[in-house]
Amino acid sequence: MDISIVKTKEVEDKVINHLILRLKEIFKVEVLFIGSFEIPDEAYNFSRNQYYSTLILDYLNIKFPLKSGILLAVVDIDLFALGLNFIFGEANILTKKAIISIYRLKHKDERIFLSRVTKEAVHEIGHLLGLKHCSNPNCVMFFSNSILDTDRKSEVFCDLCRSKIDFI
Numbered sequence: 329m330d331i332s333i334v335k336t337k338e339v340e341d342k343v344i345n346h347l348i349l350r351l352k353e354i355f356k357v358e359v360l361f362i363g364s365f366e367i368p369d370e371a372y373n374f375s376r377n378q379y380y381s382t383l384i385l386d387y388l389n390i391k392f393p394l395k396s397g398i399l400l401a402v403v404d405i406d407l408f409a410l411g412l413n414f415i416f417g418e419a420n421i422l423t424k425k426a427i428i429s430i431y432r433l434k435h436k437d438e439r440i441f442l443s444r445v446t447k448e449a450v451h452e453i454g455h456l457l458g459l460k461h462c463s464n465p466n467c468v469m470f471f472s473n474s475i476l477d478t479d480r481k482s483e484v485f486c487d488l489c490r491s492k493i494d495f496i
Contacts, residue, residue: 330358330397331453334365334388338404343430343445347402350446354484355453365391367405381407381418381427389423398456400449401427416448416472419455426452432475444475446483454485457493462486 331351335344344361351359371383384401392399407429409415417428433444450468462469465477467486472478485493 332360332362332397332399334363334392335402337364339402346442347449354450376408378406378408381409381415384427385420385425388425398424403429404431405429406431417452419452421456424456426456428452444478447478450483459489459492462489
């Protein structure tokens with residue numbers, strides 16, 4: 329398995345470089361930046377002033393077809409999914425593609441910001457690897473209902489979740 333990363337132009341290279349390093353450390357796989365993309369206009373919902381993540385994932389499936397591995401998209405826009413006010417990210421296990429948004433993860437302390445980005449990336453990749461949400465609030469697979477939940481959890485899987493992934 330390898331991880332390919334794409335981003336929108338608003339996402340700084342330092343965020344991508346940090347993710348490449350951390351994801352290599354955590355998953356022990358090749359992690360590559362493969363390009364940038366623009367958000368499709370039809371993903372914007374005017375009444376919510378947010379972008380529909382599922383539609384963006386569908387677009388990525390066409391724009392970045394993968395023969396193997398997984399794709400992680402990093403954006404700096406406010407995302408929503410049906411039934412939720414906002415989301416930090418979404419994963420489609422069938423297409424092996426995930427998206428995370430740094431929009432609600434920002435913090436004046438760069439270390440906290442980059443840790444939040446790592447947590448959301450690892451969380452969504454965990455879904456792509458078949459993991460569900462975990463009841464352990466310290467596990468990266470714990471559902472983040474707010475940024476406080478994200479800050480509390482670890483950047484890595486708990487022992488139970490790790491045991492379900494055979495290559496880590």
